[in-house]
Amino acid sequence: MDETKIARINALYHKSKAEGLTPDEKEEQAKLRKEYIEAIKGNMRATLDNTSIQNEDGTLTPLKIVREKNVAAKNPTNVMLRGFNNNVESIEAIKEKKTVELKKKYRKEISEKRNALSKREVRQRSGIICYNVLNSQEYKNADAICVYQAFRNEVVCDDIVEKAFEDNKEIYAPVCNEEDKTMKFVKITSDTKWELNGYGIAEPVTSDSSVILDKESDTKNILVVMPGLVFTKDKARIGYGGGYYDRFLENAKGNIKTMAICYSFQVVNESFTMSDTDIAPMHIVTENGID
Numbered sequence: 504m505d506e507t508k509i510a511r512i513n514a515l516y517h518k519s520k521a522e523g524l525t526p527d528e529k530e531e532q533a534k535l536r537k538e539y540i541e542a543i544k545g546n547m548r549a550t551l552d553n554t555s556i557q558n559e560d561g562t563l564t565p566l567k568i569v570r571e572k573n574v575a576a577k578n579p580t581n582v583m584l585r586g587f588n589n590n591v592e593s594i595e596a597i598k599e600k601k602t603v604e605l606k607k608k609y610r611k612e613i614s615e616k617r618n619a620l621s622k623r624e625v626r627q628r629s630g631i632i633c634y635n636v637l638n639s640q641e642y643k644n645a646d647a648i649c650v651y652q653a654f655r656n657e658v659v660c661d662d663i664v665e666k667a668f669e670d671n672k673e674i675y676a677p678v679c680n681e682e683d684k685t686m687k688f689v690k691i692t693s694d695t696k697w698e699l700n701g702y703g704i705a706e707p708v709t710s711d712s713s714v715i716l717d718k719e720s721d722t723k724n725i726l727v728v729m730p731g732l733v734f735t736k737d738k739a740r741i742g743y744g745g746g747y748y749d750r751f752l753e754n755a756k757g758n759i760k761t762m763a764i765c766y767s768f769q770v771v772n773e774s775f776t777m778s779d780t781d782i783a784p785m786h787i788v789t790e791n792g793i794d
Contacts, residue, residue, distance in 0.1 A: 511535060512535050515528060515532045519532070605773060606775065609771060610733065613733050613771075614732065617768075618656055620656050625659060629658045632765075632766075633658075633660065633661075633764075636663055637666050641760045642663075645760070646725070647672060647673040647675060647724070648664075648672050648675070649674075649727040650676060651677055652704055653730070674690065675688035676707050677689075677747070678700075679700055679706070679745075684747060687751075688751075689706075689709055689713050691707050696708040718751070718756070718759060722758060725758055726760050726762065727760070729748050734769055734770045734787050735770070736771075736772060736794075738763075738783040738794070739774070739777050740783055740784060749782045762787075762793075763787050763788070764788045766789060770787060
């Protein structure tokens, strides 16, 4: 800071003591003081950066290096936040590890709770959840419904299938390719034959005459009713790790709507970091209604 500004700071100080300052002068004084303090801090920083400490062996270590080592020893996180790429990656790795641990924890807890449901509880809860789906605008507007075959005490879709047949809507069920983790939806009818896939889930038997839903060119209003193991309030979805629905819904057009159905205890308050490939459902339907 030059001598003129320092003199002006002193003049404003003396005037403030003698007769007071005008609003403009008070604003000027505040700005000059801030500039003066920054100048002092800058000079001190430059001085310290050019200062070295002599070691016992006579060599010199810049004070800046000593200070950074001390900070790192007391709080490594501060050093990570300085912007070096490798340290930023370490923070992201920590976040990812936490997410993986939380997902593992909730997968175990929710699986155990769902598996403990009796057949009667599954039927009762599923009936309420399907009722909520059937009374939604998404179902009413849909020309085609994609459902799944429940296993491991998942919400059963039978009521949705039965009503969709009554409403003359097209109904599709998934067939999984376990090698490349992709999934296609095959149209089902009362004559459809079923077989168990490698996961133990019933799938429609396909043939050359099977009708496959073409998400790229189909212009029908399509509702995809999807399962899941754990969901969050902000609709992050944790499945079983295969990513089948994420791949199918990638680049989905506006005519495809999604509803995840699950029991209310499968929706947790925790938040999870979603990957770029994760696709959240538009709605989550439980016994308590539609979110």
